[in-house]
Amino acid sequence: DYVKNRSLERIKMQEIEMNPSFAASCYGIRLSYVKQLIEKWEIKDNMSTKQVCEEHIKPETQELQLPYCNYLMQSDSTSDQVRKADIFISHAWENPFKKVIEVIESQMKDNDIFIWMDIFCHNQHLSSEEFQFQDWIQSFKTVIEEIREVGIVILDWENPSPLKRCWCLYEIFVSTTN
16 A cells, blocks of 8 residues: 555656646655755855755756756655655745754654745746736645644744744744634
């Protein structure tokens, strides 16, 4: 049954891979692999999530125009680093990426947990012309409803940046209404 289920999951993942305009799926990236990427990419302590996206995610996925998770599924050596996410992570992009991952890691019992983070799971190449605002809202809502577990990363309780971000508030709202 495990082999059969993995085969069906692989087929579903391949369907998503073939659609470059696909905004987001419910697949996440293994937390321990994110830690490896931080080392491989030599992410500095003060580098924001936005900077990591611009300097690493977008260049690596430029040719295929896919979410990073879908990009990883293209290779046999990294495809096992992606599967249905265990938890949706809400966070602010201006925060230091490395610190956000450290906080997630400190709160998870298992480094083999699969996390949904927009930097990895959302197609960073889509423009507002290709994907309308209502599509963004529905896409994130569907992902949150499917994953059913949401964590929010707040680094500074004196100045909680995620609670000042419309998207983070929307993610919290969706997670509490379903």
